[in-house]
Amino acid sequence: MWKALTICLAITLSAGSAMAEGITHKIAIHVDDSDMRVMNMALNNASNARAYFNSIGDTVILEIVAYGPGLQMFLKDQSPVADRIEIMALEFHDVQFSACENTLRAMSKKMDKPLEVLDEAIVVPSGVARLVELQEAGYSYIKP
Numbered sequence: 001m002w003k004a005l006t007i008c009l010a011i012t013l014s015a016g017s018a019m020a021e022g023i024t025h026k027i028a029i030h031v032d033d034s035d036m037r038v039m040n041m042a043l044n045n046a047s048n049a050r051a052y053f054n055s056i057g058d059t060v061i062l063e064i065v066a067y068g069p070g071l072q073m074f075l076k077d078q079s080p081v082a083d084r085i086e087i088m089a090l091e092f093h094d095v096q097f098s099a100c101e102n103t104l105r106a107m108s109k110k111m112d113k114p115l116e117v118l119d120e121a122i123v124v125p126s127g128v129a130r131l132v133e134l135q136e137a138g139y140s141y142i143k144p
Contacts, residue, residue: 022057025049028134029062030143031070032127036080039073041144043084046095049142060094063134067100067127071107074099074121082118089120100127 027049031042042064050060066073073079074097088095099117101124108115117123124130135141 022059024059024061025053026061026134026137026139027063028131028139028141029064030131030141031064031066031073032068034069034072038070038144039079039081040084042073042142043081043088045142045144046088050092050094062092062094063096063098063130063139065098065100065124065127065130065134067103071099071103071127074117075107076116076118078115079118085118085120097121098124098127098130100130101125103127 027046029042029045031039033039046062046064050062053060064073073081074085076082079085085097089097097118097120099121104115104117104123131141
């Protein structure tokens with residue numbers, strides 16, 4: 001009987017410690033507006049979610065995807081939040097900034113000059129498609 005009780009206790013403790021390790025939350029944040037308030041809200045959402053989940057022992061993987069007018073968020077010499085993005089990228093290695101190549105190409109053509117994204121951002125073929133891929137991979141979708 002003691003052997004069965006010991007095995008049962010060991011299984012219970014093992015299951016409890018696995019649950020105490022926390023979980024990983026995957027969050028996709030969508031920016032398609034050039035309003036600086038929206039951009040700051042997206043960055044605030046990312047920071048606040050990360051801080052909360054880390055405080056309870058969970059981890060977070062974040063991706064901020066910008067396209068359309070929101071691409072301004074990631075454009076060199078145009079982004080009103082470039083300093084915040086630089087700081088976030090240095091502090092948080094679990095945050096990715098994704099810029100839509102379709103929008104970048106269209107904006108460059110319209111302005112008749114090549115536009116560059118911030119060093120912290122990566123260019124993805126399509127912002128919309130990237131958001132779909134992230135949601136299909138289990139990311140929660142946030143639109144500030």
